[in-house]
Amino acid sequence: MYLGNVINTYNVFQHFYPYFNEVDMDWDKELETALHRSLKDQTEKDHIITLQKFTAPLKDGHISVHRSNSEVFVPAIKWEWIEDELVITRVKDKNSGIKIGDVVTKVNNQLSENYFKEINSRISAGTTGWLNYSAQNLSLSGEKDETLLIEINNKNFVLNRDQKLDRSDNNIRMQEYNYKVLDENIYYLNLSTIKMDTITALLPQLQEAKGIICDLRGYPNGNHDLISHLLKEKDTSKAWMRIPKIIYPDHEKVVGYENEAWEMGTKKPYLGHKKIVFIVDGRSISYAESYMSFIKEYQLATIVGQPTAGTNGNINPFTLLGNIIINWTGRKVVKHDGSQHHGIGILPDIYVSKTINGVKLEKDEFLDKAIEVILN
Template structure:
């Protein structure tokens, strides 16, 4: 279903955008995504095969299971093992046997695929036990079971990879996934993975059982959001996200906020008066935030007395937004003796903040609570009532929901708004009126006719963040295709840079005037409303890449004018993927383009190919590095350009203990420190770049810029860097975004500025018509002097 080389997880700042650029917006990408199965046999088995691992002798590969090619090539293998603690004693072992220790981006995987027909329309439970080998305290690598429903038309149904609850223990630990199988499911893919460079793990017997029929969800249709309803939901958005992220009660910490968001919409939207709203909010949040109080006018109620057994104060401490996965971002509750809150600079637990809400309601929302010696927060409350049918366990992720349902859509807007309201690090740069965007998105979501329409609402909402790492993807959307045309935006119109396959007859340098009758200018303006970009370069890159995107195999009618002014028309087929298109770069990835002048395309060259070319590079008169995309190799090429150590830009992770962006401090640890490497490249050096260079590419170019290692030729880069931090929403949506603030070496702004060329060059219509690469020509000229 997915190409495995497009599903990797990277954790160095800027080191994850390449895969997200290729995937997000096209297929659902989660913080950790299991590798896709190898091509299935014509007939899949009807149930898990060899789930007890009894078929084979100890030390032999477990029959009916396999390690996908990408994991095998890294050095992972599986074998049958034995452990007396397990029923039947047998288990499987997934182990790394390669030479070089795997990196954070590497992971092993043991899996199988089965026929979905017996499970269609059912709620299922996948169970096993997992344990790790010896843990590396400096780099704890979890083990996670995963389960995916593959539907008709290469669409994905339910998916869970235990990313929010990974196993990090050397003792046997139960693991389970509960989910729903769609009526059009074709296959069920399941397995266990070792992400983030894990070395070995054991998998106990694996079972898959049917729990019952999938509950029927009756979706509420579109309906206008009244002015009073808008105020009510505005109040809910503030309270829900403050309680979720800053009220440190045990109840709030373990709550299912995805479910509560849509239930909260139903609970409060219809409140007719401020008093009714206050009562509904009080009733809804009482089980989650015992200290919260809601009122209309007057003085705040007297705070409840501190329980006699309270000995600790507790609050949330967020290093970015932590989501319980193995990421650099972490959210933890911290505890201190109850007498020390003042010396630590915490808010007085007995004097919480009062917040003015929309709808004429005030709220008292504590951000510091008290706890007993066992670290249980006080006072204790009754559990939240579960709305599911009795006896039917709820799914472990993405509870049974659809964005065809109005309350789900409104809840999603509230959840997404809260993430950025409290954790987005660039509001001081982009100046977005985020409360206004909440109002706009809620009104739109209330009227969206279905999940597809709502996808566009989420895209328009997040486009205002001006963050090049923002991508909105939906699990059931198709993987779009484009004609085999490489485009570039020049003076507000898409221009043909390269033409291949069925579109190879179209003249280079032609300006596309319309698509299926829609003027190109109008089409670009419509697209801009749904693309999040910090700068013009990334916006134009996205526009050019996606301008002709649509359903695979469909035809698209173009009108154009050539560089010499001749009009033309053509009908072309969407039969290519834009991230695979060549865009006019030299056919060679690395080679001598002129006597003594070498060229390397860092977007295509591997570490091994670089090492092979290094002796020639060291002796070359000049070297041109092409960094107009995303480097495929690590930053070692920079270490051959210097005689002194290099340091990367400033990667600042926000330390957050208060709502609404207040009181942030910054953790600046983790910068790269790169020592010089031999041999030194002695000749003149130039780097080519442009608006398609983002994230990790900018980390590399930022070092070139700061240390003046070479001329930078081309156009400004995207102006977006820092680790992405994707989150998921009910209905099958994933939104990626930048979770940290990156500053240039001198402390100045990078976001929206990017790396500026020292030798600016832009492609021209005439140059493209002649088949020229004017940026490359300038780079070659520079190093040939």
């Protein structure tokens, strides 16, 4: 069964994956490695890791390998690599003895960097930002009540994985709000949660705002019509989403592509004359990148933060024996000028990086920079 799953996975990507020209890898060699690994797999968990390692070099942030209806549990902390250190960024158990800003030097008796090297080898990611974001979750994940041993300041802490993983929890305090009026009449919009109806109702206030901050560190909540209020002229890009027409095996004689686009119009009131800032980072993927492609192409706002995930296009899932599901990207997406998006993403105009001191002070350094841009 394990060998069959590897071969079937190989064939799906070999014949239908649209991004082989964008990734530097030898798919046949990866097949050979995966077949050898699968012969040694003793458990379903071993086999899922084999499939994860097999698909990781495809650099497709949509790829996930998981068992249908499987539950994932994590301990009551969050962590993140900041300034080359593994830093605690949230502590839900105030009696744990662990503080926000603590540096984790070892995980399960391994140096933190070695522990994450193995975790990263199981993740398919187009950009470093998506790799780091995915690793934050995968590194903490496990079975219910499975323990995790960490070392902080030469002291060991045993953590229990007793909480279900909530992938929607971005660990950003301001994202508790759908929107908020900040000092100086600056409007903050959390595009991960705010509905377009709410934005529409706010349009009179947004017209009078000193500036508007749009936080897209996450996934939009169907509110991309906001773009129409930022466009001065109708969108003219018509071919940035491309469905490959595949007839023959091995991508031979591809007939062409079925081109698609959003073809956004303009809407009143026009907000493009305001100071607009969009915040993005490595977790901004897929639909978020479609959204941001308009902001970048038409220069509708200043973009602050980090490069996005570099993965866009509809997800195509397939199911292997053992009820193992693999998601992947089946549609090809390029930038509006036709250049490569995959593995690059949307690049910010102003780069922002977190600092350990900022974490300790519970500052949102990305939001602080966005406010600074508007005020200056």
